[in-house]
Amino acid sequence: MKNECKWRTPTLLLLLATLSAHAQVLARISVKAGTSPRLNTAVYTALKNAYQSGPDSLQLQEVRGNKRSPVPFQLLDDNLYWILAGITPAGSTRVYELVKGQSVAAGNVMQLKDTAGAFLLRQGSRKLLQYNYAIMEPPAGVDTVYRRSGFIHPLWAPDGQVITNIHPKGHWHHVGIWNPWTHTSFKGKETDFWNLQKKEGTVRFKGVAGRVQGPVACGFTVLQDHIAFSGGKEVTALNEEWVIKALNCGTDTSRFVWDFASTLNCADTAGITLLQYRYGGGFGLRTMEAWTAATSAVLTSEGKTRKDADSTRARWIKITGRTEKGQAGILIMNHPGNFDSPQPLRVWPENSERGEIMMNFSPTKMKEWILQYGRYYAQRYRVVTFIKDLTNEEIENYYQDYVKPPEVTVAWNGSI
Known part of the structure; x- marks a missing residue:
């Protein structure tokens, strides 16, 4: 089977726009740390048919209680990549929402x-x-x-x-x-x-x-x-x-x-x-x-x-x-x-x-x-x-x- 790490033409996005609590939620994403603590760990998930709505109209938000924070993400082939910023303790779960909303391109880290x-x-x-x-x-x-x-x-x-x-x-x-x-x-x-x-x-x-x-x-x-x-x-x-x-x-x-x-x-x-x-x-x-x-x-x-x-x-x-x-x-x-x-x-x-x-x-x-x-x-x-x-x-x-x-x-x- 060919290399699973293979990736091709990317779309590069960083979300800077003000997030709306009323934005249409496309998906709710849960990330479980498992038995090991995680430090600035890269994660990804398949993005289904996101390209049909245009990647420039997507936002990723981390949800903590009533607070939503913008999360930088990147599209590599049909996968959505982002970083679990900071320390994610063992046994914990972090929640994200993918929503429709205006985003703007930004500089590359x-x-x-x-x-x-x-x-x-x-x-x-x-x-x-x-x-x-x-x-x-x-x-x-x-x-x-x-x-x-x-x-x-x-x-x-x-x-x-x-x-x-x-x-x-x-x-x-x-x-x-x-x-x-x-x-x-x-x-x-x-x-x-x-x-x-x-x-x-x-x-x-x-x-x-x-x-x-x-x-x-x-x-x-x-x-x-x-x-x-x-x-x-x-x-x-x-x-x-x-x-x-x-x-x-x-x-x-x-x-x-x-x-x-x-x-x-x-x-x-x-x-x-x-x-x-x-x-x-x-x-x-x-x-x-x-x-x-x-x-x-x-x-x-x-x-x-x-x-x-x-x-x-x-x-x-x-x-x-x-x-x-x-x-x-x-x-x-x-x-x-x-x-x-x-x-x-x-x-x-x-x-x-x-x-x-x-x-x-x-x-x-x-x-x-x-x-x-x-x-x-x-x-x-x-x-x-x-x-x-x-x-x-x-x-x-x-x-x-x-x-x-x-x-x-x-x-x-x-x-x-």
Whole structure:
């Protein structure tokens, strides 16, 4: 089944008009927090046939007793997205009404900027991440085989510190956040799309399939190809779609939250086998050079650290380290629907590569994965970048937000 995170042409709305108690109620929406407290959690519901009445004539109001407050919302495909602003205690229910009424367009909190070579995502004036769709050259004097597009760098912490690294010495093929497959069998030949110096394959940006910005979310959908080099020719082995979506964290300036979804399908009827190997695919990360064994820490959902996290399974991994501005970190959660979940980890040992960090959720670390022509294969991850630290309780709340979002029920009042 194709990626559920896929979204296309949005309508962007922010409600600023005075709300009328006599406005026609189209739907009453209840949101149950469940067993976990919620903090600035994004929720959504299908909007039925709302486009028939025109999205510019819709308002969303939160109802608390006799008080109604306007709520910014965003239409992504046929879904209505908004944020449960602030803290929603466990066991509580919040009530909203969708009503007819005049609304006006407003500035976007979550922004996408096309820099003619990269997509830059921002929350307000703060940079969040950059996706590079133009070919980036390696450092001067380094083999041009390391030319690459289709990766994320920089990734910023909320205080503006860059926490990813590209083209580190000795590993020129490491580029921030990327996910090529390493050990594969394509048309009877072993093909490596990760280690570019082997000149067996690469990953290349192909095109843009969607972009969005608004009060709730910003992001983009892009297409990439895994290209095999064979006999002096290029053959596309895999088509890949990335959907990157950053979510509004409200007034909390210490965190960014964004989703990463990759969907693969075979470009050739021969299919491809992703062979068992210690790293490749999934979610790959090279952190800033300053994060070494002496200046950083690793913790997984199973209590593993830098010393023993490698080759263990985890629902999430947290990496923290010192920066020029203090301490920052990144939390990566892998979705339970991913292949061979909870997925195994590749984490460099403390005593290798100057103590620097390379981390990879590696779906095929324990077993091979056969991809068949005509089918779609999705991998999903949620990322939180933060300053200072996250407690285990906060992390588990983020994880529950991701895998068990609040329950949304809608009572429609007639047809719209």
